[in-house]
Amino acid sequence: MKPPNSSNNLSKYEQSFADFACDYSIKARAIASVSLALTFIALNFIFKLSLPIHIFTIAALFQSLINQPYRFLRNLLKSSDKVLFITNIIDIIVISIVVYYVGGLSFTFAGFLYLIVIVFNGIFGGTTRALVLAILSSLAVIFLYIFETLEILYHPTLITFQISELQKVVLLISYIAIFFIFAVLAHIPSQRLKHELVKQREITAQLEQEHFITEMLYEITNTVIRAESIEEVYQQTLDGITKALNINKASILLFDPDGIMRFKAWVGLSENYRKAVEGHSPWKPDDPNPQPIFISNVEKDRTLNENLKKIILNEGIRSLGFIPLVFKGKLLGKFMIYYEQPHEFTQREITLILAIAIQISLSIGRKLIEIELTNWRDKFEKIVLAMKEVVYEWDFENDTTTWEGDLEAIFGIKKEELKERKQQL
Numbered sequence: 001m002k003p004p005n006s007s008n009n010l011s012k013y014e015q016s017f018a019d020f021a022c023d024y025s026i027k028a029r030a031i032a033s034v035s036l037a038l039t040f041i042a043l044n045f046i047f048k049l050s051l052p053i054h055i056f057t058i059a060a061l062f063q064s065l066i067n068q069p070y071r072f073l074r075n076l077l078k079s080s081d082k083v084l085f086i087t088n089i090i091d092i093i094v095i096s097i098v099v100y101y102v103g104g105l106s107f108t109f110a111g112f113l114y115l116i117v118i119v120f121n122g123i124f125g126g127t128t129r130a131l132v133l134a135i136l137s138s139l140a141v142i143f144l145y146i147f148e149t150l151e152i153l154y155h156p157t158l159i160t161f162q163i164s165e166l167q168k169v170v171l172l173i174s175y176i177a178i179f180f181i182f183a184v185l186a187h188i189p190s191q192r193l194k195h196e197l198v199k200q201r202e203i204t205a206q207l208e209q210e211h212f213i214t215e216m217l218y219e220i221t222n223t224v225i226r227a228e229s230i231e232e233v234y235q236q237t238l239d240g241i242t243k244a245l246n247i248n249k250a251s252i253l254l255f256d257p258d259g260i261m262r263f264k265a266w267v268g269l270s271e272n273y274r275k276a277v278e279g280h281s282p283w284k285p286d287d288p289n290p291q292p293i294f295i296s297n298v299e300k301d302r303t304l305n306e307n308l309k310k311i312i313l314n315e316g317i318r319s320l321g322f323i324p325l326v327f328k329g330k331l332l333g334k335f336m337i338y339y340e341q342p343h344e345f346t347q348r349e350i351t352l353i354l355a356i357a358i359q360i361s362l363s364i365g366r367k368l369i370e371i372e373l374t375n376w377r378d379k380f381e382k383i384v385l386a387m388k389e390v391v392y393e394w395d396f397e398n399d400t401t402t403w404e405g406d407l408e409a410i411f412g413i414k415k416e417e418l419k420e421r422k423q424q425l
Helices: 006-047 053-065 067-077 080-102 110-125 127-149 165-185 187-226 230-245 271-277 306-314 347-387 407-411 415-424
Strands: 249-255 261-267 293-295 319-327 330-339 390-395 400-405
Touching: 080 110, 080 127, 110 127, 110 165, 127 165, 165 187, 187 230, 187 347, 230 249, 230 261, 230 330, 230 347, 249 347, 261 330, 271 306, 319 347, 330 347
Parallel strands: none
Antiparallel strands: 249 261, 249 330, 293 319, 319 330, 390 400
């Protein structure tokens, strides 16, 4: 069971968002180019326009089959955003060629085709790249205007505006202004969309984290129930802590009968470090209300004495937390978490850590009581045998009797025979 990493999830989500834009762009341009080619072929056939059908067919095939070159660019650039930007530049070049042969600046849909490319990249790529495409589109329509003015355009068609030179200048300026306006504005709604998507992803990541913690706490509880030794409980608990908090160093220390806190289990700590800090505790064994202590930056902390600080830093620890383990009002010990870099503990992390501490305290406390009861039972049986006495326990509700001692030596009957006689009665 691996803990979800929120930051990685978000970065992957943003990358998938860019991949979606790139893939959608490939499909959209293929559909659009084929549709335009079919439209021009139909118009040419109906109205006898003598359009260069081969140009449109080549452009459509180029845009439809360009998927393989795009994959090459994707492998080369390693970024969907960059691939999308490069392919949009290719779009502007292809659009300029097609528009030139259809009617130049006066072509009815000239500005609209450029605007699609600018807005699409503005939504998915950001304002800066949209502005670059707006500049390129502006240069394209300026060249179309020059070619049309110098009468080196292919020829006008039925889908070309029949307008004066002044109107062409106004149209040119309008196109350029619209390109830049939409380049700036296109990214505004997408920012809101991205914000909502990232927020939704953060909530999802938080729920995944909480689900993981629930599973981890369940595993700790289940381990305690099945564990045959307290050492197994310690190790399984540490595994859960390191996975839940995504850390490499952690430890559990408990008070021994002599009142000294000693290591019971650890991960990622050297023997020299354990020997040097064993016995250290920020609380007294009889502390009625021990509070957790979190140090975000050991090097800058002033509460630790210099000798202890030096030992901690030499171990490669830059941030740590002391979390008390309390069971039935008694301080059992502590569990420690360590970070190799300075770490600011958020309120959510602290709440999570305290929840883990409560579960660990319950698990260890119950296991210790179970071990203590087992030890007392063993001692009691030895005492009974040594005294040559027989002791019995009668469970009134279940009507069962448990015998301890040497029944055969005292009463001349075995435990098995006693059970058989009771069943006969």
